[in-house]
Amino acid sequence: MTQTSVERGRGDLRLASLTKSFGSFTAVEPMDLTVPQGSFFALLGPSGCGKTTTLRMIAGLEAPTAGSIHIGDQEITATKAHQRNVNTVFQSYALFPHMTVLDNVMFGLKRRGDKDARRKALEALELVQLEGLGGRKPSQLSGGMQQRVALARALVNRPDVLLLDEPLGALDLKLRRQMQIELKRIQQEVGLTFIHVTHDQEEAMTMADSIAVMNEGRIEQLGDPATLYEQPESTFVANFLGQSNLLRAKVVPGSGREGITLVRSHDADLEVVEDHVPQGVTDVWLGVRPEKLRLGESGGPNRLRGTIRDVSFSGVATQYMVAMPWGRELTVVQQNDGSARAALGEQVTLSWAAEHGFALDASQDAEAGAMVEDDV
Ligand SMILES: Nc1ncnc2c1ncn2[C@@H]1O[C@H](COP(=O)(O)OP(=O)(O)O)[C@@H](O)[C@H]1O
Ligand SMILES: [Mg+2]
Known part of the structure; x- marks a missing residue:
């Protein structure tokens, strides 16, 4: 797939030959990938195929061995993690236990001196359907609710790209199904680029506009869920998706x-x-x-x-x-x-x-x- 710079969306995430080796082991083979701005994108593959390593490079938590990362026209390959407009939501919520929910969500905004921190945080809580619970401590919420707080905390920053690394992995099946639909709704409402990492093919198909199926550090096939399912191009994709x-x-x-x-x-x-x-x-x-x-x-x-x-x-x-x-x-x-x-x-x-x-x-x-x- 080639695109001229005119056709390219202004805030697309672009990986070019992005590679990560740990010693002699290559966890991510040279990867070329464009994630259109505002899309819900899934990285799907079995455990150990390089999903988290790819996300960590995008987040700035892992230095690539080779290749580049752009958001729109801006190269961020060497930009420090906290200077990238990228946020990550992990499976573990990593909330501050001694702070209220609202303070957790406001934390980053206040540190940057945002005068609208409170209003933005309340809006984010409403978006994840936790309005009225801002005064609680994280320990007074269920796991699913804590995950929503973590999501609200990431969304208030209006990141160019929101990275989600198996964010629903700790939830039981029923709650996970509910949250899949919720997350999709939230993404459509805010219109930000979401990159969702999962090893669960049903989850990826339910939620994503496009899926990159990864295997052993490589993208095996990239496409919308229906095309991947109806026209797999490898036995790996044919068996892994359904x-x-x-x-x-x-x-x-x-x-x-x-x-x-x-x-x-x-x-x-x-x-x-x-x-x-x-x-x-x-x-x-x-x-x-x-x-x-x-x-x-x-x-x-x-x-x-x-x-x-x-x-x-x-x-x-x-x-x-x-x-x-x-x-x-x-x-x-x-x-x-x-x-x-x-x-x-x-x-x-x-x-x-x-x-x-x-x-x-x-x-x-x-x-x-x-x-x-x-x-x-
Ligand atoms: N810091 C590291 N040092 C050495 N090997 C690593 C490191 N991080 C990840 N790996 C290896 O890279 C491969 C991909 O890991 P990871 O990206 O975490 O996979 P996934 O998220 O798809 O399960 C695995 O074989 C893992 O053991
Ligand atoms: Mg992982």
């Missing part, structure tokens, strides 16, 4: 309908839209998401036969494991929308549409990104 069934296949050259590529997998000819097939590759993994597979013939032109080996009902959906003649199982997820359910041992047809598949270069490990730990 679940994928990957079938070994060979491209059949020049045989498809208009806009369609034909691939042959386990003696079946299967259609994939051309745009979802990498150029110049013959051996591929054909990927299909579990919810795109239909039990029965109604899902599309692609058909395979298998036997139901496991049925697990989870309320909104049922997951089936379907044994295929070549010894692998495919995962099928069907919404519980009242249509007939299949029984254990039943022979079924699986069908899907050409636009619901994607092909990936078969030289990659089919297991990449699967089974990575789902908690830090």
Whole structure:
């Protein structure tokens, strides 16, 4: 992606060949990335892939080994942390325990002699829905509320970029889901650039306008949540974002309908839209998401036969494991929308549409990104 300086937004964050090595180990490989001003951006990847190191370089807490950081036209690569207009919210709230909530939020503004400190702090508390609680001590608030205070304290500074490093990691699942929606609302309301680091793919997809999926110090793929999910470009992304069934296949050259590529997998000819097939590759993994597979013939032109080996009902959906003649199982997820359910041992047809598949270069490990730990 190239942009001229005219097209470039005035406050975009730009990383150019940003690199961090610790001794002989490179935690962040040369990274080029533009985060548009005012966007909600997620850095997503498994533990240890370099997310925090990237954030720490942007915050000025870690000196890059090479490369540069700009916000708009201003280079901040060597600027001291406290002189950057960048704030960070961590998983631990790091509030001053002896101060009231309001004093915590006002602290930075008052130190800089801002005469409007009190009004701005009260506004920030209102934004995070803690109005009326400014007189309390942090210890009198729940974890979720303390996290809101930390957020308000960062927001009052109106940073060019707000960095959030796994900020919801300490909250239980229900509260985390609530806060995801809240954070998104707050970001839309204030219009600041948020960079949210998480290892939780669902969290990244729920909240972000764009996601950079990181693996071993590199960005594997960058895009909006739907594109990353529907058209992953590597097995890592296909497995890390949701679940994928990957079938070994060979491209059949020049045989498809208009806009369609034909691939042959386990003696079946299967259609994939051309745009979802990498150029110049013959051996591929054909990927299909579990919810795109239909039990029965109604899902599309692609058909395979298998036997139901496991049925697990989870309320909104049922997951089936379907044994295929070549010894692998495919995962099928069907919404519980009242249509007939299949029984254990039943022979079924699986069908899907050409636009619901994607092909990936078969030289990659089919297991990449699967089974990575789902908690830090
Ligand atoms: N100060 C440091 N010294 C040596 N290695 C480090 C240091 N900080 C981070 N690392 C290593 O860099 C890699 C990336 O770490 P980090 O950025 O914290 O990952 P993430 O936030 O994605 O979990 C890890 O292998 C980690 O052990
Ligand atoms: Mg981290």
